[in-house]
Amino acid sequence: MAATIDLDIVAPAAAPAVLADIRARLAADELVPYLGPALLGLDGPAPVPATPEAVADELHKRAPAPGRIRTSMWSVAQFIESRRHRKTLQAFMADIFATPVAPNRLHAGLAALPLSLIVDTWYEGAMAAGLRHAGRTDFAEIQGVTRAGEFRDIWTRTYDPSGAEILPEAAETAATVLYAPHGGIRPARNFLVADSDYVEVLTEIDIQSPIPAAVKARRATRGFLFVGCRFHDQMLRTYARQIMKRSAGPHFAIVAAAALTRNEAKFLADQDIRTIDLPLGAAVDALVG
Structure with a gap:
């Protein structure tokens, strides 16, 4: 599919030089790592689901969903919330992601860098664990939260390295902001996962209301590095x-590149994202040494 779209693809032979440049940019705090769930399989099978489809399957095991929605995490979660209550959905998600995931070599490498902003798009919390394992006490984690049951204009909650909730403004002075837009298992079992969780977010996100101020400020002078992400x-x-x-x-x-769907390839091309066509493990080795 990617071949029919004008993608800027870095071939394997040229990848070492480009990755060396990326590594230098990360060390200089010029790029924002944007981490996806595929990273969980970097060092072997993950102890928790590493794709939305795998989460859908786990939810379906706990509350069977109709066949037409069975592979969609967001739809299965909505089915459960509608029929079994939000607390049941939250309990299922907490059970699915209960096993702690140890940081891998990329998490450890990123934790050692002076990065102003890291985005972690999965629920398991390995990047936060990596920062703590590195002895970092100078970061703040901002997690997306559901509006279910809320009567306030709230999109996120902010936590210090110990997991204590802090004022949102405190993140603006943190050395590193870890932004988990879909929530996380720890410290408070925040999960954006059902279709209903995203209704108001997607209504407002184009005007950027759900994006934290600290994220807006830090991205303004930086680019993004997408690792372990799919956009299907x-x-x-x-x-x-x-x-x-x-x-x-x-x-x-x-x-x-060969695995990209047409929509993924179009997204990467439209957003002017340079695509490095290399196995994840080899690319991570080049980034962290």
Whole structure:
């Protein structure tokens, strides 16, 4: 599919030089790592689901959903919330992601760098664990939260390295902001996962209301590096587009070009994201040494 779209693809032979440049940019705090769930399989099978489809399957095991929606995490989650209550959905998600995931070599490498902003788009919290394992006490984690049951204009909650909730403004002075737009298992079991969780977010995201001020400020002078991400669903593309909105660039993605769907290839081309066609493990080795 990618071959029919004008993608800027870095061939494997040219990848070492480009990755060396990316590594230098990361060390200089010029890029924002944007981490996806495929990273969980970097060192072997992940102890928790590493794709939306795998989460859908786990939810379906706990509350069987109709066949037409069975492979969609967002739709299965909505089915459960509508029929079994939000607390049941939250309990299922907490059970699915209960096993702690150890940071891998990329998490450890990023934790050692003076990065102003890191985006982690999955629920397991390995990047936060990597920062803590590195002894970092100078970061703040901002997690997206559901509006279900809320009567306030709230999109996120902010936590210090110990997991204590802090004022949103405190993130603006943190050395590193870890932004988990879809929530996380720890410290408070925040999950954006059902279709209803995203209704108001997607209504407002084009005017950037759900994006934290600290994220907006830090992305303005930086580009993005997408690692372990797929964009085969409109929800995933919308979030990435809005989080990187008004950023300075340049942008890179490590991805197997042959596996891209047409919509993914079009997204990467439209957003001017340079695609590094290299296996994830080899690319990570080049980035962290």
